[in-house]
Amino acid sequence: MNVRSFCHYEKIMSEANFHRGEHTRTKIIRAAHDLFVKQGYHGTSMRQIASQADIALGGLYNHFEGKEDVFRAVFLEYHPYHEVVPALLAAKGETVEQFVRNGVNRIYEALDDRPDFLNLMFIEIVEFNSVHTNELARELTPVQLKIVERVREINLDKLRPIPPLMLVRTFLGLFFAYKLTEIIFAQPALPEFSENDLDYFINIYLHGILKGNDKLQMDVG
Amino acid sequence: MNVRSFCHYEKIMSEANFHRGEHTRTKIIRAAHDLFVKQGYHGTSMRQIASQADIALGGLYNHFEGKEDVFRAVFLEYHPYHEVVPALLAAKGETVEQFVRNGVNRIYEALDDRPDFLNLMFIEIVEFNSVHTNELARELTPVQLKIVERVREINLDKLRPIPPLMLVRTFLGLFFAYKLTEIIFAQPALPEFSENDLDYFINIYLHGILKGNDKLQMDVG
DNA sequence: CCTACCGATCGGTAGG
DNA sequence: CCTACCGATCGGTAGG
Secondary structure (H helix, E strand, O other), X not given: OOOOOOXXXXXXXXXXXXXXXXXXXXXXXXXHHHHHHHHOOOOOOHXXXXXXXXXXXXXXXXXOOOHHXXXXXXXXXXXXXXXXXXXXXXXXXXXXXXXXHHHHHHHHHHOOOOOOHHHHHHHHHHHHOOHHHHHHXXXXXXXXXXXXXXXXXXXXXXXXXXXXXXXXXXXXXXXXXXXXXXXXXXXXXXXXXXXXXXXXXXXXXXXXXXXXXXXXXXXXX | OXXXXXXXXXXXXXXXXXXXXXXXXXXXXXXXXXXXXXXXXXXXXXXXXXXXXXXXXXXXXXXXXXXXXXXXXXXXXXXXXXXXHHHHHHOOOOOHHHHHHHHHHHXXXXXXXXOOHHHHHHHHHHHHOOHHHHHHHHHOHHHHHHHHHHHHHOOOOOEOOOOHHHHHHHHHHHHHHHHHHHHHHXXXXXXXXXXXXXXXXXXXXXXXXXXXXXXXXXXOO
16 A cells, blocks of 8 residues: 555544545545546546545545546556466466466466456556556566566476567467457457467467477367 | 548539548548547547648538547548558468568558557547447458458468468467567666567467477577 | 538536 | 535537
8 A cells, every 4th residue: 555645734644544545545546447447538537536436526636636646546556467477476387388378377367357457558558658557667677577587497498499588578468469359350249259269379379489399288279 | 432421411512522522531530540549539629630630620520420430430541450451461472481471571561650550449449449340340351251261372281270260360469469568568768679579479479370390481589 | 502611609527 | 525616628519
C-alpha cells in the first residue's frame, strides 16, 4: 500500500481513519478499473467512478490528484506483471520444455480471471503514449535481472543460442500473439477456435527455441 | 471508393460535385485518423477533426452520421489488412523459409510508414469492443480462404503438420509479439533494442514450424 | 430543386 | 467526505 500523500489537509490521522481511507481508495481503484476496461479512459467520467465507488464526485479528489492519477493507480495495481512475474519465478521443471509448459500454465491460470487485462495496456498505449509503461519498465529492471538469473539456472543444453532476455521476451510475446490474433480472426457468429489453439503457439515456440531433432514430450502437432 | 450511400437526400449529382465531395470525405478521414491514433477516440473532438480537415464542424455531418461513423470509416480505410493481405499473396520463394522471410520483409516495409497502426486496432478493441473488427473478420472470410489456398501451393514438405490457417495466424502473431514486447520492454532512456531483434522472432518461428534438423539458410542465432 | 457549407446554438457533461 | 458550483467544451443540429 502506498503512503497516503494525497491527503494534503490531514496532518494527523487516527488508525481507524487511516484504514477507512485505504478501504475507500481501494474501492475507487476497483470501480475505476472496471469502468476503464469496459469504456476506455475518456469514455469514463469521474462522476461514474464516484458513483460506482459509492462516494461523491468531490471525494475522489481527496484520494487522487485527478483523473490521470486514478488511471495510473489502476494501471500499477492491475498490471499483469503482478501475476506474470511470480509465475515466471515459480515455474519448475527438469527440462526446458517442462519449464516453458509449467510457466505457460501458471500464467494462463493466473490471468484466467481477467480476460480483459489487455485493455488496460491498450488504453495506456493509446491514451498516454506508454509513459506509465515506460515508468514501470524502469522500475522493473531489477526484476528483469532476477528473471534472467532464474533462466540461467535452468539446464539450457538443449537450447539454441538465444540471449536469456530475448528468451523471456519471446515467451511473453507468445501470449500477445495468441490473444491478439484471437481477436483479429474470431467471428462470434462462427464456431470458436478450438481449445488447443494455444498449444500450437506453444509447440511452435518450443520447436523454435530447442535444438534440432528432439521430439517434444507432449507434442500435439 | 465506397458508394456514397451516406447522402440519403441526393437523387442526382453532377460529376464535379461528386468528386469535390469525395475529396472532402477523404480529407476528413485522413484528419480523423491522425488525431485518433495520437489522442484516442474520446480524446478527439469533432471540432478538432473538422479543423484539421479545413471544414466547418457542421460540414462533417454532410459526410458522416456521427462520430462513430467517422471512426468506422477511418478503421476500414486504414486497417493494416490493406497492406498485409497483398503482401501475403505476393510473397515468393522456393522454400518455406524463403516464403516466410519474403513475406516478413514485404509486410515490414509496407507498415514502415505507419508505426502506429497498432493504435487504431487498440482503440477499436477498447472503445468499441471489437465490433468493427468482427465485422471486418466476416467480410474477409473469402480473403482468408484465398490466402490458405496460396499457402497450399507452397512446397510444404519440410513443414511440421500445422493447419494452413494456423500457419497464417501464428505468422501474423509474430508481428504482434514483436511490436507489443517492444513497447513493454523498451525504456527510452536506455540504449535501444538492437536492430536484429525481429530476426530472433523470425528464426524462432521458422525453427518452430519446420521439421527437425535442417539448418536455416540465413540463421543469425 | 440541389450540394456544400456557414454562424450560432442546442441540451448535457467534462475535470476541477 | 459532501454540496454546490465554475469555465470550457462535448457531440450534434437548427435555420438560411
